[in-house]
Amino acid sequence: MSSFLSSSIGKKLIMSLSGLFLVLFLLVHLILNSFLMFDSTGELFNAGAHFMAMPVIRFGLQPVLFGGFIVHIIYAIILTLQNQKARPQKYASQNLGNSSTWSSRNMFVLGGLVLVFIVMHLMHFFVPMQITGEVPMKMVDGVEIHDGAALVKALFTTGTFGIVYTCIYVLGAVLLGLHLAHGFWSSFQSIGMSNIIWRARLERAGYIYAIFIAGGFTIIPLYLHFFA
Amino acid sequence: MTVLNSKIPAGPLAEKWSKHKAAIKVVSPANKRKLDIIVVGTGLAGGSAAASLAEMGYNVKAFCYQDSGRRAHSIAAQGGINAAKNYQNDNDSIYRLFYDTIKGGDYRAREANVYRLAEVSGDIIDQCVAQGVPFAREYGGTLSNRSFGGVLVSRTFYARGQTGQQLLLGCYASMNRMIGQGKIEMHERNEMLDIVTVDGKARGIITRNLVTGEIERHGAHAVVIASGGYGNVFFLSTNAMGCNGGAAWQAYKNGALFGNPCFVQIHPTCIPVHGEQQSKLTLMSESLRNDGRVWVPKKKEDAIKLQEGKMGPNDIADEDRDFYLERRYPSYGNLVPRDVASRAAKERCDAGFGVNAEGKAVYLDFKYSIERLGQDVIEARYGNLFQMYEKITDVDPYKEPMQIYPAIHYSMGGVWVDYNLMTTVPGLYAIGEANFSDHGGNRLGASALMQGLADGYFVLPYTIGDYLADEIQTPRIDLNHPEFAKKEKAVTERFQNLYNVKGDKSVDSFHKRLGNIMWDYVGMARNAEGLKYAIEEIAKIKADFYKNVRIPGDFDAMNIELEKAGRVADFLELGDLMARDALNRNESCGGHYREESVTEEGEAKRDDENFTYVSAWEYKGENAEPVLHKEELVFEEVKLTQRSYK
C-alpha cells in the first residue's frame, strides 16, 4: 500500500479523489448559497446554514471537508515540487500555447489563488459564524439562531468595501472556474475513467460544471450587491 | 587458399534441414551458462538471435551504434513479411515460396538455404504473434495477407505500413526481457571496429564507445555479425545515415570471404533527389504500383518544358503520355520486378524524358485509379503514404502525379557463410542482410524481414551449438591476451591516422564523391570500361581522403566526424571490391546489369554457363589484389529459365 500511495499514479489518485470530493462539496455549497437569491428574507438560507451547523455535520463532516482540502493541498505541493525537479534545466524558449490549455498548465497557481481566497472567505463567514459567534442573531419560531444571511448581505453592501468584496468574490469564482475547467475532466482521466469517446464528453461536462460553479458564485455577490 | 565448403547436408531438399538439425551437436544447459556470444547488431537478425540465444542460456553481449537497439534500420521496412502459411488457401506452400525466391533471385542463391528459409517462415509468424506483434486482422479475427510484387499468391503479413517496426519491436521486447534478467549485456552507442581472432578462431571484438571515445575490448566464444547492409556506399540510399559496411568489412579483412559484393538492389519507387544537399532517399512503398501508372511524356519538347518548370504534368494529354512499362511489358505492366522497373525508368530519363529539373524522375499517376475507384478508396489504401509524400515534396498526389526515381535499397551481397551461417573464420557468424546467403541476384519484396528473423530465431540458435559444443572447455576469454592488445592498438592507430590528417575537406565531401562514382558506374547499368574507370577513380578518392580529410573535435570523446570517417574509409575499400566483382561477372543477373550481356530487345541476359556461381572474395592485404573463389551453385530441384515479364 505504501508503494501504491507513493507511486505517481497513486498520488494522482489521491489528488483526483480529493478534487472530486471538493467538486461535490462546491455543488452543495452553491445550492445552499443560492437560497440567498430565492428568498429575500434570508430564512431559507439561515435554515440551511443552521442545518449545516448541526453537531453531526459540524463535527462529523466538516473535519472530512477540511481533511479533503488539506490532502488536496499537500499532494498538490508534493506533485508540483516533484514536477519542477524533473526538469532541472528549463528551455530558453518553450511554446506550449498550441498544445495545452492555459489552465491545465497553471493548476498550482490557480489552486494557490483559490486557497488565498478561501482563507479570506473563511475569515469573513466561517470564523464569525462557527467559532467566535460574532453574528447578528434572529428569532425564528421562538428560537434564536444566527442570521448568516444578514452577515453575508452586509459584506457585499456596506460602504465602499461592498463593491471591493463583490469584485474579490467574483474573481475568486472565476479562478475556481478555471481550476475546474481542467480539474473536472482531469480527475476522471487520473483514475482511468476516460477513453477517446468519453474524453470529449467529460471535457464538455467539465466546462459546463466550471461555468455553472463560476457563474453561480459570481451571480450571488453581484445580486446581493445590487439588489439586496 | 581457403577451400569453400558450403556444408550443405546430403539428402532430398525437403529433408536436409531436419536431418541436419538431428545430426548437429547440442550444448547442455549447464555448459551454455559458461559460454559467451557477441552479437553485433540489434536489427531483426541480431535482435532475434540475441534474444533467442539468451533465452537458451548463453551469455550474450549485444552491440549497436544507435542509442537504442530499437532503432536498427529494420524499423524502416514498410511492406511486410512473407511466410508460406497458406492461410488464404491459394495453394501456397513451402515449395512455392522456395521456388519464387530462387527464381526471383535469378538463380544465384543456394537451393538448400532458400528451402530452409521457406520451411521456417511459418514459425516466424507464430513467434511474432506470441510476442504481441499487432499484425493486420480480418473481421473474424484471423490474420490478413496481401500480395507483393512478382508472385501469384497472397502470403505477405503486415502491420499497417510499419511491419519492420513492429517485428523489430517484438524481438527488441524479447531482448529487453533478457536484458532485465541479466542474460544480455547491452552496449548501445558502441561501434564494432575490428575482430579479434586467437589461433584462427573468432574470440572477440574491438569497439569504440561513441559517447566517451574509448576503444574497448570484448571477448566471447563466438561472434555473430548482424550489422545490416552496405547500401550507403552509394551515399544516397534508402538506408539510415549510420548504416555501414564496417562490421562486415572487418570480417572480410580478418579472413572471412565476401560473397557477391556487386549484387545490390535498386528500388524503383523512391522520392527523387532534390538539389545538391540531399542526405538520404525516401522509399515510397512498392504497393503504390498496384494502383499507380508510370509514365513520362511522349514528346521531347514536353519533357523539356517540364524540366524547365514551364508546364505541369496535368497539362499533358493522355495520348501524349508514354506508359512505358505497359508498353514494354504488356503482361506485367506496372508490376514488373524492381530491377526491371528501375532500369526502364533510367532508360527513359537517360533518353531525355525525365520530368523534374534534374531530368531524373518519372511520374507515378493515381488519376486513373481515382477515376476508377474513387478518391476515398485510394485514400484508404495509401493515405499515409500520400501524406508522407506531401510533407516531403509539398505536392498533393491526389491532384498531381508523384515523381519517383530508383534508389539503392538493399544489398544481396555480404559476408560469405556456409549452411550453418558460419563464415570462413571458425566461430565467426554472419546473419541477416550482412550475409550473402538467400537472395541471389535479386531479393523479392517482403523476404528480407523473413530472412533476418529466420536466421536469428530458428537457424543460428541451432547451428551455433554445433560449434560451441566443442568450446565448452574454453574458459572465459582473457581480454589481456596479446591478440586483443594488438588489435586495440591497430584500431587506435587506424583512427589516429585519420584524425591526424588535419586536411581541409569534410568526410561527407569524400563520401559524396564516392557515391557519385558508384551510382554512375557501379549502379543500375554497368560496363567493363566504366567499372575499370570506377576502380581508378575510387583509388584516387581514397588517396585524397587519407591526405586531405578534416576531422575537427576531440579524439577521445564523442566525435561524429570521426565515426563517419571510419565508415567512409571502409566504404572506399568496399566500393572497390564491388566494382571488381561487377567487372568479373560479365552477365546480367538480378540487380546486376551488364550492358555487354543483353538480349536483342535490350533485356538482361543471364549467362548460366559461365556464371552459375557465388563469387567469394578473399582479402590479401592492404596493397594486394583480392582473390576470387567460386562456389559453384548446383540446382537439383529447379530448372534454370530466363526471366521474362513481357
Next chain:
Amino acid sequence: MADKIIKNLTIKVWRQKNAKTAGKFETYKINDISGGTSFLEMLDILNEQLINEGQEPIAFDHDCREGICGMCSLFINGRAHGPDDDITTCQLHMRKFKEGETITIEPWRAGAFPVIKDLIVDRTAFEKVLQAGGYISVNTGGVPDGNAIPISQDDAEEAMDAAACIGCGACVATCKNSSAMLFVSAKVSHLAKLPQGRVEASRRAKNMVAKMDELGFGNCTNTGACEVECPKGISIANIARLNREFLAAKIKD
C-alpha cells in the same frame, strides 16, 4: 513546385561539450536554403560550413531520416520536433520557416534525459522502463499457431495505434512536468489490448510504473501537450488505460 529560397537565417543553437561541462547558446548565420531542404539537411549544410571554418560541427541524433527510428530529437522554436504537426524533426522541411527568421534549437530537456553533447541527450531511461516489463514473456519456439487465438480487428487496430510509438521522447520533452506517461502508457496499452499480453498485464503495469517513477520523470497532470506534439499521434486515452490498469493491479495486491 519551385521551392522558395530562404536567403538569410540565424540559427541559435545549444552547444555543450559533454555531460559535465555547462553549455550555452551559439549563434550562426546560414544563407540560401531551399524550402525543400529538410531541417536536418539544413544542419548538415551548417555543419559543413563549420567544418570548413575549422570549427567543430553541431552534434545531433538522427538515423533513418524518414520518421520511424525515433532517433532525431530537437526542440525547435519552443516545440518538440518543430513547427509542424504529426512529424519528426527529420521530416520537417525548411519551407515551414520564414525569410530572416531566427531559429532556436535546444536539446530535449528533462532530468531523466541528461545532455551528452550539444543536442544529443541520453534516453536510456526509456530502455530501463521497457526492460522492467515492456514485453510478453515468451521464449522462442513452442508457441501456438498465429491463427490459434482470434483477435478482433478493433483490438488489433487499437493495439497497433499504441504500438506505433517510436520512443523519440518528444512527449517527455514537451510535458511541462517531464512525465513519461505517454510513452509508458503506449507500451502498456499495446500489450494489454492483445490476449497474448493480457496474461501479465498487471505485473507489467506495476513494474513499468515503478521504474518510471524511480528514474525521475515527473508526474502527469493531464495537460495533454504530449499527444499534440507526439509525431505518431499516440492518444492520452492510453494514459487513462494505464491508470486503470495500474489501479486495478494495485487494488488486487
